[in-house]
Amino acid sequence: MIETDVIVVGSGPAGSSAAKHAALGGAKVILMDKKSEIGSPKRCAEEVPVKGLEKLGIELSPxxxxxxxxxxxxxxxxxxxxxxxxxxxxxxxxxxxLERKVFDKHMAMDAARAGAEIRIKTLVTGIEKIENGFIVETESMGKKEDFKCKILIAADGPEGHVARWAGLLPAAKxxxxxxxxxxxxxxxxxxxxxxxxxxxxxxxxxxxxxxxxxxxxxxxxxxxxxxxxxxxxxxxxxxxxxxxxxxxxxxxxxxxxxxxxxAGGMTKKLYDDNIMVVGAAAGQVNPLTGEGIIPGMIGGMYAGQVAAQAIKEDCSKKFLKLYDKMVREELDYESKGYKEVQDYIYSLSDEELNELGHALHEESFDEISANEVLKKIIKISPKASLKLGKLVM
Missing domain, CATH: 3.30.9.10 (D-Amino Acid Oxidase, subunit A, domain 2)
Incomplete structure (x- = not known):
């Protein structure tokens, strides 16, 4: 039995962010991924806001x-x-x-440099809840190993199993x-x-x-x-x-x-005793644009910070609720508000979209942002104003 403080399952940007910040906080961390090459194959359109990377303290690299x-x-x-x-x-x-195949490795290396141990080609085959944490069952190139951790962070994507095995609802219906x-x-x-x-x-x-x-x-x-x-x-x-x-x-x-x-926003329950869920596994994806890299990394950062603190104090859901509070304060308007915009835009017929496009074509914009576009849509469409007016900030 290999023992550690924190296990993160999934080495995408959200998982690597969680591992990095947990390690920076002094926790002993193992980051696991079933793939033999981090970042490949990519499952992403790769476009992200530069401000988001800067907010996370990530230095841009050519x-x-x-x-x-x-x-x-x-x-x-x-x-x-x-x-x-x-x-x-x-x-x-x-x-x-981005070039995700390079970026994801860069983020995993950041986690390693912060002190996390990385285990590639390591498939998590099951988990078992114990009194003070989890047993994580794995298989790597024919070898089975069990790990014991105080905090488990599920970052294994929208079709991941870890959160479901722990009894948490999936990110999206x-x-x-x-x-x-x-x-x-x-x-x-x-x-x-x-x-x-x-x-x-x-x-x-x-x-x-x-x-x-x-x-x-x-x-x-x-x-x-x-x-x-x-x-x-x-x-x-x-x-x-x-x-x-x-x-x-x-x-x-x-x-x-x-x-x-x-595309439905964050799942209602992001945590329980000794476990947190981050990234696409938690629905930390902008419902309007589908962009999940920055929201997932923000979720991972907060989960990692809370995990490191919890190891020193209390790993129960009472303490881990702090993660839920932090991430919802940061992402909840985006998740809830953009979901309503998504529902409205995707309910329009081709003819209605054409009419909206003709009107927007005559408008001038001050900046590129979803909120700026939303303001213009509400300005020119009474139907949009009725449905979406309360969302403008």
Whole structure:
């Protein structure tokens, strides 16, 4: 039996963040991942806000930034577009597109440098609740080992098992789990370089199509849908979109990524005695944009900080409630408010989206933010004002 203070299951950005901050707080930490290579395969569109990385104290590195983004373009079904670029708006909140296969390793190395032990190719096969913690059963290259910890942090993604085994509800209901597919492509043509595109409407029911540039002619081209709103598979919708796009007529796929994305906001219960849940496993994903890297890392940071403190004081759910309080204060408006915006936007028909696009096309914007776009939508749409007016801050 190998004993430690904290075990983190899953070495994505949320798990590595949790391991790093628990180790920085003085806890003895083991970070486990079932994969033989951290960060691969990627299951992510890779675009994140630079401000989010800076808030987490992460120094930007050209090793894992594929492209700095110069703005965004929103398109409705009839091709009406709204440009939000450095020529029109303040880009202080601009994004960058990561190279996740490098970024995830970078974050795991950060955790290791803080003092965490990393165990790759280690599959968690079961857990057992004991009086003062958990027994974690694992298998690694045919060898079975048991670990004992005082705090268990589940960071094993939207389809993870650890939280369920502990009796906590899954992050998303089946009808709120987005189904996503993406190609990384070359020979992509851009109307303007460095601009992320978002296409709404029946091309992606319950979601949207994205084109996120990663280089001069390279982009992540993907979509997310809500399956019960769709008539075809995600790949069929994406292939249809690509076949009709003049910018993708010569594009070639060099990588295929698939996965689920919890679109219903944070799960109601993020903790119990001796356990916390972080990242996509906890639904720490922006319901409107599907972006989960920064929210997950924030959740991981707070879980790690609370875990380190709990080891010294009290590992019961009474103490771990502090994690729930911290993460909800940081993310709850985003989770709850954007879920209502998501429900409204995805309820619109192609014709209604076109009308909204025509009106937004005539508007001027001060900055790139979801709240700024929301203000404009409420301004021009009485229906949106009735449903969403209370969300404007």
């Amino acid at each position: 090793r894992w930034i594929a492209k700095r983004i110069d703005g965004m373009r929103i398109l409705t079904p009839d091709g009406t577009d709204i440009w939000l670029t450095k020529d029109e708006v303040n880009l202080s909140g601009a994004d960058c597109v 089946a009808n709120e789990m987005g189904s996503c597919v993406q190609y990384e492509m070359c020979n992509v043509e851009f109307e303007k370089p460095g601009i992320s595109e978002f296409h709404f409407g029946s091309c992606a029911p319950g979601g949207f199509v994205w084109i996120f540039p990663k280089g001069d002619d390279i982009a992540n081209v993907g979509l997310g849908i809500i399956p019960h709103k769709a008539e075809k598979s995600p790949k069929e919708y994406l292939d249809d979109f690509i076949a009709k796009s003049p910018y993708l007529k010569n594009a070639q796929a060099v990588e295929l990524n698939v996965g689920g994305d919890p």
